[in-house]
Amino acid sequence: MLEMTLGRFGDKRLECVGGALLAAMQRKRTLCLHRLAKDRKQARQFSQFLANPAVSSHEMLVTQARRTGHRAIGRHALAIMDTTDLLFPTHEASKHGFGVGSDGKHPGLFLHPVVAVDADHGGIIGLVDCTVMNRTEGKAADRRKRLAEEKESHRWRQGAEIAADCLADAAMITVVADAESDIFDLFAHRPANAHLLCRSGQNRAVTTGGLLAEHCAALPEQARQTISVPGTINQPAREATVALRFGAVSLARPLHTADKHLPAAVALWVVDVAELSPPERAEPVHWRLLTTHPVSTLEQARQIVAWYRMRWIIEQVFRSLKTHCLRIEDSQVEAAGCFTKLAVIALIAAVRSMQLVLARDGTTEQPITDAADPEDMPALRALNASLCGRTEKLSNPHDENTLAWYVWIVARLGGWSGYTSRGYRPPGPRTMHHGLLQLDPLLRGWRLAIRSADVRLP
Helix, strand or coil: HHCCCCCCCCCCCHHHHHHHHHHHHHHCCCCCCHHHHHCCCHHHHHHHHHHHHCCHHHHHHHHHHHHHHHCCCCCEEEEEEEEEECCCCCEEEEEEECCCCCCCCCEEEEEEEEEEEECCCCCCEEEEEEEEECCCCCCEEEEEEEEHHHHHCCHHHHHHHHHHCCCCCCCCCEEEEEEHHEEEEEECCCCCCCEEEEEECCCCCCCCCCCCHHHHHCCCCCEEEEEEEEECCCCCEEEEEEEEEEEEEEECCCCCCCCCCCCCCCEEEEEEEEEECCCCCCCCEEEEEECCCCCHHHHHHHHHHHEEEEEEHHHHHHHHHHHCCCHHHCCCCEEHHHHHHHHHHHHHHHHHHHHHHCCCCCCCEEEHHHHHHHHHHHHHHHHHHHHCCHHHHHHHCCHHHHHHHHHHHHHCCHHHHHHCCCCCCCCHHHHHEEEEEEEEHHHHHHHHHHHHHHHHCC
């Protein structure tokens, strides 16, 4: 399958080794090269692959972005981006070339991926890009004296620009990000073909006088609704009743900025989402959502809230990358350059498996082409027939043109029983990892058999 190609790297052998590494990672859910490899020879091949200067993270990301851009044609794509930290507190002696992590003490890196999601149904379209940050130079000088392009925060603007370019043929692009993206430079230089939807992280001055918090508090309450709040390490998932306020707002350029060329103000819309009567000891929900989408009706405000809540999808990708599946922070790879490539491969695997998990019940209404090639359909039909049981409960309930139909096949190959009644758990990331490893070689074998049949011997 094309999905198992990380990139061409100018050498067919490197392309094959990269595909084998990705396949092994999806099955064994580890980043330990010796555990990924079937023998010492393959372990050496994986290690040499990562150390080879011809193998670049850029080529891997461009390959993924090309596929994602093709799938996004004609759709409204949410380009969701966020930053996660990778920390190695017990590996100080073995890590080489790593800067300081998020705790300011131990080796670490930061990943800033951009993931395309279907705005209408919430299904993952694919990976767009990823910036890897390695803080090897220590703490920077006074940030107010540096231009926006010289700061780490420039990654938010860069991510938006790459998304706008990669998803150029989409019907609409909306860049979605959390409070850390609240940067005036991003609002002032947003790509012409992309909208922004960012949670406010700073109480900015508004051109009408006062601050953003005061402006939002003065807006009339328009409605109340109940939303689901995802659980965290410290708090369980819950339902929250929130009040909605919305209106136009003009943000003034920060007074203390080195970027004097920026416009004096940017015109946006704000949707204020404030929880009413939160539970005791629970952090109340309060989002001030800044967007370039017009928000003059209650329906438009609710749509903005719904799109922002899809940001949780990238958090699920991070969980698959770290604690739940791949456990990236357990990697023993010592060189920062090699680990960066390995981290990008792990991100590709995590996005792919989470795409299938979200599509398993058919609610994302995605086409099968989001994960499979049309030429593989005869093989997939044959596999589906062999996996269906004698009863209706053990038959694939989805239309063969949907991604859910494909996911059902992957899950069954991964060991899922097929039962969906009460008491049976739906297939998760681990099952998808196992199923993909079973499916990919079957499809490659099918293609080889078809090509062999077309060859006429003299």
